[in-house]
Amino acid sequence: GVERRGRRRAESESGRLRKRVTALEADLDEARRHAAEAASPIEAGFVAVADADCAAAEGHLDAAAEHAQRALEIAQLAGDPDLTAMALQTRGRMLVTRGQPRTGMALLDEAMLAAVNGELAPLFTGWVYCNVLSTCHDLADLRRAGEWNDAAMRWCEQLRDGAFYPGICRLHVVELACLRGTWEAAEAEARRACGELTAHDPRFAGEAYYLAGEMRRLVGDLDSAQEAFTQAHQLGRLPQPGLARVRLAQDRPDAAAKGLDLALDAGPSSPLHRSQLLATKAEAQLRLGHRDAARTAAAELASIAGTVDSPFLSALAATTEGEVLLAEDDVVGALARSRQAVTTFQQLQLPYEAALAQVCLARAARRAGDDDSAALELGAALAAFQRLGATPDAERVRSLLAPEPPADPGTAPAGLTAREIEVLRRVATGETNREIAAALFVSEHTVARHVGNIFAKLGVGSRAAATVTSTSVGWCA
Numbered sequence: 396g397v398e399r400r401g402r403r404r405a406e407s408e409s410g411r412l413r414k415r416v417t418a419l420e421a422d423l424d425e426a427r428r429h430a431a432e433a434a435s436p437i438e439a440g441f442v443a444v445a446d447a448d449c450a451a452a453e454g455h456l457d458a459a460a461e462h463a464q465r466a467l468e469i470a471q472l473a474g475d476p477d478l479t480a481m482a483l484q485t486r487g488r489m490l491v492t493r494g495q496p497r498t499g500m501a502l503l504d505e506a507m508l509a510a511v512n513g514e515l516a517p518l519f520t521g522w523v524y525c526n527v528l529s530t531c532h533d534l535a536d537l538r539r540a541g542e543w544n545d546a547a548m549r550w551c552e553q554l555r556d557g558a559f560y561p562g563i564c565r566l567h568v569v570e571l572a573c574l575r576g577t578w579e580a581a582e583a584e585a586r587r588a589c590g591e592l593t594a595h596d597p598r599f600a601g602e603a604y605y606l607a608g609e610m611r612r613l614v615g616d617l618d619s620a621q622e623a624f625t626q627a628h629q630l631g632r633l634p635q636p637g638l639a640r641v642r643l644a645q646d647r648p649d650a651a652a653k654g655l656d657l658a659l660d661a662g663p664s665s666p667l668h669r670s671q672l673l674a675t676k677a678e679a680q681l682r683l684g685h686r687d688a689a690r691t692a693a694a695e696l697a698s699i700a701g702t703v704d705s706p707f708l709s710a711l712a713a714t715t716e717g718e719v720l721l722a723e724d725d726v727v728g729a730l731a732r733s734r735q736a737v738t739t740f741q742q743l744q745l746p747y748e749a750a751l752a753q754v755c756l757a758r759a760a761r762r763a764g765d766d767d768s769a770a771l772e773l774g775a776a777l778a779a780f781q782r783l784g785a786t787p788d789a790e791r792v793r794s795l796l797a798p799e800p801p802a803d804p805g806t807a808p809a810g811l812t813a814r815e816i817e818v819l820r821r822v823a824t825g826e827t828n829r830e831i832a833a834a835l836f837v838s839e840h841t842v843a844r845h846v847g848n849i850f851a852k853l854g855v856g857s858r859a860a861a862t863v864t865s866t867s868v869g870w871c872a
Contacts, residue, residue, distance in 0.1 A: 436469050436472065436473055437469070437470075437473050437475050437478055439469055440465075440466045440469035440470050440473065440475070440478045440482065441466070441478060441481070443462045443463070443465045443466035443469065443482075444462070444463070444466045444478075444481050444482060444485050446459075446462040447459045447460070447462035447463040447466065447485050447486075447489060448485065450462055451488075451489060451492065456489060456492055456493050457493075459489045459492075460486065460489040460490065460493060463482060463485040463486035463489050464486055466478070466481070466482035466485060466486070467479070467482035467483065467486055469482075470482045476509060476514045476515060477515050477516055477519040479506075479509070480506040480509045480510065480514075480515050480519055480523050481506075481519055481522065481523070483502045483503070483505050483506035484502070484503055484506040484507075484522075484523050484526050484527060486499075486502055487499040487500065487501070487502030487503035487506065487530070488503070488526060488530055490502065491503075491530055491534065494702065496534060496703060496704055497704060499530075500530070500534075500536070500539065503526075503527045503530060504527075504539075506523050506527065507523060507524070507527045507543055509523070510523040510524055510550075511543075511546050520550060521550075524543070524546075524547040524550065527539075527543060528540060528543060528544060528547060528567045529567075531543065532567060532570055532665075532667060533665030533666060533667050533668070534665070534666055534667065534703055534704075534705055535666065535667040535670070535703070535705040535707040535708050536704075536705060537571070537574065537705075537706075537707055537743060537745075540567065540570075540571060541571060544567050544568060544571055547567070566585075566588055566592075566599065566602055566603060566606065568581075568584050569581045569584045569585045569588065569603075569606045570606065572584065573606070573609065573610065573613075574745050574747075574748075575744065575745070575746075576745070576746040576747060576782075576783050578610055578613060578614070578783060578784060579784075581606075581610055582607065582610035582611075585603055585606045585607040585610060586607060588600075588603040588606075589603040589604055589607060600630050601626075601627045601628075601629075601630030601631050601632030602627070602632055604623050604624075604626040604627040604630060604632070605623070605624065605627035605632050605634065605637060607623045608620045608621070608622075608623030608624040608627060608634070608637050608638075609637050611623060612637060612640055612641055612644070613747070613783075613784075613785055614784050614785065614786055615644075615785075615786040615787045617641050617644055617645065620637070620641055621638065621641055624637050624638045624641070633658050633661060635654055635655055635657075635658035635672060635675075636655060636658070636671050636672050636674075636675035636676075638654055639651035639652075639654045639655045639658075639675050639676075639679060640675060642654065642679075643675075643678065643679060643682065644787060648679045648680075648682035648683050648833075649683060651675070651679040651682075652676065652679040652680060652683060655672055655675055655676040655679060656676075658672055659672050659673070659676070666699050666702075666703045666705070666708065667705075667707075667708065669699060670696050670699050670700070670708050670711055670712070671711075673692045673693070673695055673696040673699075673715070674692075674696060674711055674712075674714070674715045676688075676689075676692040677689040677690075677692040677693050677696070677715050677718065677719060678715075678718065680692065681718060681719065681722050681833075682833055683833050684829040684830060684832055684833030684839075686719065686722050686723060689718075689719050689722065690719050690723075692715075693712070693715045693716045693718075693719045696708075696711065696712045696715055696716075697712045697716060699712075700712040706739050706742070706743060707739075707743060707745070707748075709739060710735070710736045710739035710740050710743070710748065710752070711736075711748070713732045713733070713735045713736035713739070713752075714732070714733060714736040714748070714751060714752045714755060716728075716732045717729045717730075717732035717733035717736060717752070717755045717756070717759065718733075718755055720732060721733075721755065721758060721759050721762065721838060722832075722838050722839075724762075724838060724839075724840045726759055726762045726763045727763075729755070729758075729759040729762075730756065730759045730760065730763065733752055733753075733755040733756040733759055734756055736748075736752035736755070736756075737749055737752040737753050737756055737772075740752055746779050746782070746783060747779070747780075747783055747785065749779065750775070750776040750779035750780055750783075750785075750788070751776075751788070753772040753773070753775055753776040753779075754772070754773065754776050754788075754791075754792060754795070756772050757769040757770075757771075757772035757773045757776065757795070758795070760772065762838075762840075762841075770796065773792050773795055773796050774796070776788075776792050777789055777792040777793065777796065780792060811849070811852055811853075814835075814845065815845050815848060815849050815852075817835070818831060818835075818842060818845045818846065818849065819849050819861060819865050820865075821834065822846065822849070822858050822861060822862060823861075823862040823865055828842045828843055828846065846858070846861075849861055853865075
């Protein structure tokens, strides 16, 4: 039901945005009249800030940047710290959106320093904290996010009136705690944020429910995860890529791919969110055996990572490309990209992402014939997943570490393994190597090797002969 409603929500989102912008324009017209009559230029400066936000919402980024610059010039002439900080963070966000992240983040840092130093009124302090931390998150700038997040929460704890700002800041705490691997604390904070934000603004509450769903998904509670994603969707937050990851865990890659396509077509999104959508889409397409589609998604992700100064996005792109290269039997390329991802994620101290990259590295090493290195990487990944409580991932790694058992000699030909029996059953139903590879989440090369071994052990030379032999004695009934 969530996927079916996704397209309707995406189609109506632009209409609702236009209505909000129209209402804002009406309010701005009145504000402009008041500013023209005011003795101080400060009112005109705040109107310019609002003009910038309105222009940005309509997609007029050049105009938004001009309004923000005018606000900054007025603020500097008036010497008002609140207006100066608002103008700085507004122009900084506009520059980031226009593809100038370094210049833009420098302005955001300047605004944040004024907030941290207590130079601003509470309203503007909270505004600056929220916008700067949101921008750090959207760019996957974990260094800045970590530096500013503690200061924001200390300020929030001092507030007495209302819980709106603490709830929003708590979202950033959850995002960082999830990445750092402190999942139990992250889930507690996510649930707390849900309660704080639901009464204030459903948009932010939707994000809180989405993060709670991610916590449940990671530990394998798929029903609770889907419930949280549904609540997030009802509050206006697209439930992707979390819901698609649930579908992949349910072995429903086709449903995952459709939901991701809707989300990617819904409109512009932050570099981090679009990158996460693309990484999950590549995984879904590989599960379906669609290597070209997976390669296209990985290429767009690499392009985003190349334009944003974020080691996290670069490592995410490397992991995704490593998986695609492995599916394309480019073992050397897969080894290089997955090893790069492991190193970067470890340097960033992101244990879950590092473990996922280690699994890819291990599979590539095993394909290259380096079983010792594969076992070391899988062992390290398993330890990380167990420590984090990532039960589904731990089970997957255990299956990769376990030696392939022989089939029951009473029901299968001598020497045929359990995996070969599984492949043989699928051959007998008429599945191609690509379809079998997608179903078993392995490469076509691996399936072809299994098929060759089956032919040799059965003493046959074709798929038809193998099917006849197996079905005649009931092995693949």
